[in-house]
Amino acid sequence: MIPLAFLIGIALPTVCGWLLLRLLEGKTPVLLRMERWALGFLAGLMLTMSATFLGAVAGLPLSLPLFLGVQIVLVLALIAGCKLSFGIWFPSAPPSSLPPSGRVPRWAAVLLMLLGVWTAAKICVGGVLLVSTPPRFDDTVKNWNLRGKIFFTTHALDTSVAPEEQDILGGLRSYPPGVSLAKTWLSLLAGQWNEGLANSIHIVWFFTVLLLLYSLLRRCVTTPWALFGVYLLTSLPLFMIHGVSAYADVFLSAHVLAAVGLLFLAVREEDAARRRTFLRLDALMLALLPLTKNEGLVLYLPILLMLLMGCLFFLQRRQRLSTRELCLNILGFAGTIAVLALPWLAYKWLNGFTFGNAKALTGLAVSWNPLALQAIAVMLFFEGSWLLMVPLLALLLLFGRRIAFTQPLLVLTFFLCGAFLVQILLFTVTALANEALYQTGFGRGLIHLMPVAVLLLTILAHWLLSPEKE
Amino acid sequence: MLRKAILLTGALFLLLPASAWAMQSTVWDFTRKQVPGDWLVTGWSSVTPTDQGLHIQPDTDGNMVRQIDLPYPVDTIRIIVTSRTNAESTFLWHRRNSPEGELIQLPIGIGTGDESVITEDLRRYPEWDPRAEGIGIGLPKGADVTIIRIELISWSPAEKLAAAWKSFWTFDSFNATTINFLWGPILNFSPLNVGTFAYQPPRGWSANRLFYALLIVAGAVAMARWIMQRRTGRRAGSRALRLFLSCTLGLWIFYDVRMGAEFLRNATGDIRNYVFAAPGSKVLGGYGNFYDAIQQSLPLLRTQDTYVAILPERASLLGRMQYLTYPSLPAQTENYLKERVWFVYRRPDILVQDGSLQSRDGTVLAKGGSIVKRFDESSFIFMIP
Numbered sequence: 118m119i120p121l122a123f124l125i126g127i128a129l130p131t132v133c134g135w136l137l138l139r140l141l142e143g144k145t146p147v148l149l150r151m152e153r154w155a156l157g158f159l160a161g162l163m164l165t166m167s168a169t170f171l172g173a174v175a176g177l178p179l180s181l182p183l184f185l186g187v188q189i190v191l192v193l194a195l196i197a198g199c200k201l202s203f204g205i206w207f208p209s210a211p212p213s214s215l216p217p218s219g220r221v222p223r224w225a226a227v228l229l230m231l232l233g234v235w236t237a238a239k240i241c242v243g244g245v246l247l248v249s250t251p252p253r254f255d256d257t258v259k260n261w262n263l264r265g266k267i268f269f270t271t272h273a274l275d276t277s278v279a280p281e282e283q284d285i286l287g288g289l290r291s292y293p294p295g296v297s298l299a300k301t302w303l304s305l306l307a308g309q310w311n312e313g314l315a316n317s318i319h320i321v322w323f324f325t326v327l328l329l330l331y332s333l334l335r336r337c338v339t340t341p342w343a344l345f346g347v348y349l350l351t352s353l354p355l356f357m358i359h360g361v362s363a364y365a366d367v368f369l370s371a372h373v374l375a376a377v378g379l380l381f382l383a384v385r386e387e388d389a390a391r392r393r394t395f396l397r398l399d400a401l402m403l404a405l406l407p408l409t410k411n412e413g414l415v416l417y418l419p420i421l422l423m424l425l426m427g428c429l430f431f432l433q434r435r436q437r438l439s440t441r442e443l444c445l446n447i448l449g450f451a452g453t454i455a456v457l458a459l460p461w462l463a464y465k466w467l468n469g470f471t472f473g474n475a476k477a478l479t480g481l482a483v484s485w486n487p488l489a490l491q492a493i494a495v496m497l498f499f500e501g502s503w504l505l506m507v508p509l510l511a512l513l514l515l516f517g518r519r520i521a522f523t524q525p526l527l528v529l530t531f532f533l534c535g536a537f538l539v540q541i542l543l544f545t546v547t548a549l550a551n552e553a554l555y556q557t558g559f560g561r562g563l564i565h566l567m568p569v570a571v572l573l574l575t576i577l578a579h580w581l582l583s584p585e586k587e
Numbered sequence: 588m589l590r591k592a593i594l595l596t597g598a599l600f601l602l603l604p605a606s607a608w609a610m611q612s613t614v615w616d617f618t619r620k621q622v623p624g625d626w627l628v629t630g631w632s633s634v635t636p637t638d639q640g641l642h643i644q645p646d647t648d649g650n651m652v653r654q655i656d657l658p659y660p661v662d663t664i665r666i667i668v669t670s671r672t673n674a675e676s677t678f679l680w681h682r683r684n685s686p687e688g689e690l691i692q693l694p695i696g697i698g699t700g701d702e703s704v705i706t707e708d709l710r711r712y713p714e715w716d717p718r719a720e721g722i723g724i725g726l727p728k729g730a731d732v733t734i735i736r737i738e739l740i741s742w743s744p745a746e747k748l749a750a751a752w753k754s755f756w757t758f759d760s761f762n763a764t765t766i767n768f769l770w771g772p773i774l775n776f777s778p779l780n781v782g783t784f785a786y787q788p789p790r791g792w793s794a795n796r797l798f799y800a801l802l803i804v805a806g807a808v809a810m811a812r813w814i815m816q817r818r819t820g821r822r823a824g825s826r827a828l829r830l831f832l833s834c835t836l837g838l839w840i841f842y843d844v845r846m847g848a849e850f851l852r853n854a855t856g857d858i859r860n861y862v863f864a865a866p867g868s869k870v871l872g873g874y875g876n877f878y879d880a881i882q883q884s885l886p887l888l889r890t891q892d893t894y895v896a897i898l899p900e901r902a903s904l905l906g907r908m909q910y911l912t913y914p915s916l917p918a919q920t921e922n923y924l925k926e927r928v929w930f931v932y933r934r935p936d937i938l939v940q941d942g943s944l945q946s947r948d949g950t951v952l953a954k955g956g957s958i959v960k961r962f963d964e965s966s967f968i969f970m971i972p
Contacts, residue, residue: 245858245862249861250862255903263913354769355769359766500771505838556764560767581828
């Protein structure tokens with residue numbers, strides 16, 4: 118029953134997301150097949166869980182009929198939408214122009230194979246650990262799984278009336294409920310709360326981010342290089358630990374990669390119709406960010422909105438976007454964000470929940486803490502969490518500045534540097550400095566950026582080593 | 588060419604002086620009423636050379652210091668003592684060129700009992716001077732200590748390298764902070780250091796220093812080749828960059844093997860010790876048998892809306908209990924009296940006597956019950972029928 122619950126629980130939201138993406142693509146499909154499935158899982162799950170959340174807010178019991186009803190209605194509506202839009206059932210995607218892979222040297226093939234086996238071994242063992250041992254890390258037992266378990270047991274969002282009037286959730290209600298609701302959904306399907314099942318969804322998010330990274334890389338580099346990029350990401354020890362733990366940071370990193378990656382593809386795209394499609398898809402992924410984790414709302418959405426405006430105006434100046442299209446795009450992004458994110462924000466506001474993560478934004482007094490900066494430097498350069506990632510990326514940005522700081526790669530560079538600097542600022546001049554000193558929050562913040570960092574690093578390394586460069 | 592280079596390197600290694608291979612040490616033996624060297628004793632009136640060693644019973648805080656002039660730098664000190672009291676003693680040293688009489692103090696604990704060995708890796712203290720001009724020992728009033736032997740050790744470069752290599756491959760274990768950061772490999776040059784990760788932060792250098800040094804060397808070689816070839820060869824820059832990035836890739840993979848091995852060792856250990864172990868003997872990294880005890884207690888705990896949890900002073904365990912036993916929850920303090928089920932974990936100060944659950948000082952917590960399940964010597968479930 119549990120494997121079946123897992124399969125159905127993943128498949129239904131994924132189909133929902135797939136259909137929505139297909140609908141947004143319209144008559145100009147742009148996504149690779151694997152991209153559509155990966156993004157479909159990400160978007161579908163968040164969308165269906167958010168719709169279920171709204172149903173619960175409206176007073177419906179948070180039970181299996183609500184989850185199932187929402188998903189079935191959405192799937193049927195999207196099928197109808199696709200049929201009405203295309204007049205035919207899902208036209209197949211036109212062949213994409215991916216860089217030819219050419220001949221791979223024997224040594225490179227052998228090396229990639231060995232690294233693949235090594236990585237597969239780590240993921241397999243980590244996956245077994247994830248689904249067969251009880252959760253041991255703090256945020257799992259105090260937030261993500263706990264809330265899922267409470268939703269599952271009480272069939273309600275308002276969990277303040279626990280036995281003995283105990284409020285074991287404290288301030289956790291201000292956290293978006295998507296991740297916990299996904300665990301509730303799987304458990305309701307299985308008819309029981311099972312730790313392995315509740316944790317299993319995290320490995321799907323891990324695979325999703327790898328798949329997304331591969332397909333984004335594949336659009337820019339050859340297959341071996343794309344595989345190599347995936348190896349680089351999985352070789353980052355802290356990222357691997359998170360990939361096989363019931364934490365929500367890899368999940369957020371997948372959403373961040375999707376939002377940044379689609380914007381990057383839009384700016385990179387020469388064809389106007391395809392660019393419009395990429396922007397539509399990006400609007401969806403951007404609007405879902407506030408529903409993922411608090412950082413999605415307070416940290417990444419503002420940076421990405423700035424970046425988006427910069428990109429749109431850049432495209433308009435280069436006459437790749439008319440003024441009318443510029444306005445339409447701005448309205449489209451604003452509308453999508455309003456439709457998807459505003460209900461959750463209104464719910465937070467009406468219930469007096471805090472905005473911010475770990476600490477409320479309103480309570481963040483400004484005071485410089487030099488020790489925090491020192492602790493951050495140690496974390497970046499003298500610990501094992503990131504191997505040699507940070508100095509290597511800095512070097513490649515220096516060597517590859519010719520392309521790193523010009524469009525379209527500037528999208529990735531700007532986002533990465535912007536988000537990184539904002540994080541450093543938050544952890545050095547606010548009360549969050551303690552989290553840097555105790556090495557709690559800062560390392561996890563970097564998890565969100567690592568897929569984009571690896572995307573940039575791989576593209577730069579490929580370009581620097583390509584003979585055409587000279 | 589390569590064979591010649593290997594042979595030449597081997598020959599050079601053989602020519603290294605013996606000091607490169609073996610440690611050097613100076614031993615001061617205080618047994619058989621011997622007192623090696625001239626010691627300046629301050630503040631003590633009772634210092635007696637005996638057959639067992641130098642017996643000291645200070646009536647005031649004081650110390651004994653002597654001058655040293657060793658032909659090698661000291662890395663480690665080893666003091667062998669017996670003591671009848673727990674004494675907060677100090678190891679003292681006088682740095683070169685520091686004002687006369689100025690002594691640096693390093694606290695060292697001496698436990699009660701027969702012969703105990705106190706070993707200090709002095710290199711990890713920035714204040715330590717390997718060529719110190721004087722060293723000594725300080726003892727507080729009331730101590731009763733017999734110093735048997737003092738050893739001053741200098742490790743050879745080969746021993747230090749071997750120790751660093753060993754500590755590089757010493758793995759940290761999964762714990763509560765693993766989700767936030769990983770220390771990574773540590774280079775500890777003291778062969779005595781057996782618990783690299785037993786200290787927070789771990790003792791030694793981050794191995795990243797070594798990686799950066801190697802990257803700088805690779806960068807320098809690549810740059811030298813670029814300078815030499817840029818006038819003659821096309822794509823000299825690309826070739827230099829390729830060399831540098833190849834070295835980086837090699838280091839990256841080596842680093843990944845080290846960190847991946849740590850991950851696999853910990854993960855397979857947890858799978859073996861928790862998943863495949865029989866109930867009652869399951870252990871999860873960093874949490875001992877806590878999860879196993881909870882798992883075995885669930886049928887009992889779930890019969891109640893609330894229960895009492897008496898846990899070690901470690902707040903994070905309470906959060907885990909709340910999650911694992913939900914919808915049953917640990918009771919609030921004021922409700923203890925009406926509770927029927929008590930979960931006691933790793934609390935040797937809580938006992939059951941004559942049907943009463945009580946603390947070691949005799950305070951009765953609950954009456955009329957018995958232990959219905961025991962997990963280890965200090966962990967059990969007490970239930971009132």
